[in-house]
């Protein structure tokens with residue numbers, strides 16, 4: 001098959017940024033692609049992930065880098081702002097902290113949704129880079145001070161103490177933060193979801209409107225860079241301590257909720273739980289432990305914010321008002337499912353960080369707990385959100401979740417309790 005197809009007559013006038021032809025990636029491009037041996041013991045044996053769009057004979061994956069931002073990259077190229085051939089200059093971009101390698105990196109099936117070597121490509125694939133392969137980091141590790149009003153309030157009220165090491169007198173928490181882009185090894189991702197690889201490939205192809213033809217034409221390419229959001233891990237204390245089961249680990253795995261996390265919307269407990277977890281993490285680090293908040297871009301139970309707001313309206317307008325007994329049903333009416341977060345891939349980052357034991361899991365979610373323990377990580381204690389941090393309008397969500405099996409050390413609301421309207425009306 002020809003690797004390049006002539007442009008059709010409807011193509012607009014060529015711009016310097018756009019090539020005059022469409023480059024199909026659905027056929028093998030000849031020589032030069034380095035094979036990937038997923039979960040191999042060393043980076044050299046594993047081989048680099050090459051998602052470049054310029055030298056297609058080097059590609060050994062389906063999709064391109066940057067997750068959902070690959071589309072913005074395309075816009076930058078289309079508008080002429082970015083040269084498609086731009087290669088990242090990785091000078092001084094190396095991780096601030098060494099993470100791994102850990103035994104989990106090469107244990108079969110442990111890590112299937114990220115590239116364990118993604119932070120250190122400039123180092124471990126220096127030879128391949130020198131040979132002209134365009135290899136990009138899919139993980140970046142840096143350090144930061146995070147300043148949150150809730151932490152300052154905790155400091156002022158005496159719940160937290162400044163030590164100049166983990167927490168400054170001004171209320172800034174010192175963290176190592178790690179950004180991770182998704183890299184999926186399709187055979188094992190399919191296993192996690194209990195389907196065949198062929199079915200996973202076909203459905204991914206169909207449900208993205210045919211966006212990645214190689215999903216169905218290139219069964220030899222087993223790694224997919226999906227156009228979705230990734231995650232950020234915030235580490236309080238020494239990142240190396242995460243892998244030591246004898247050091248107390250306080251951890252929360254948090255799914256994005258822009259409305260609450262950023263804008264303080266009071267219909268759910270997301271931000272109060274997140275900031276409570278950060279407070280717990282700082283206290284844990286100060287006790288000689290280490291803390292971790294892993295933040296996943298899975299807005300609105302991965303249904304997206306439009307669906308989420310539609311559900312809010314449906315909940316608040318239903319006859320009888322916003323009640324816990326209808327909480328999941330209203331989501332299901334709009335979205336078809338209660339939840340699309342599927343925690344199956346979530347524990348990968350924990351395994352990547354070398355974690356074997358979480359002493360204090362700051363989460364009430366049974367789905368997260370089950371996924372973590374299924375991934376071979378021990379959970380000693382689960383920490384629920386303190387009553388006083390639950391906004392009034394979020395009591396509906398809290399009651400519904402506890403009735404559905406979320407962890408609580410207190411009483412589970414009964415049927416009569418669940419029928420009480422507790423959410424505010426839309427005009428209130």
Ligand SMILES: [Zn+2]
Nearest residue numbers: 257260268270
């Ligand atoms: Zn929320």
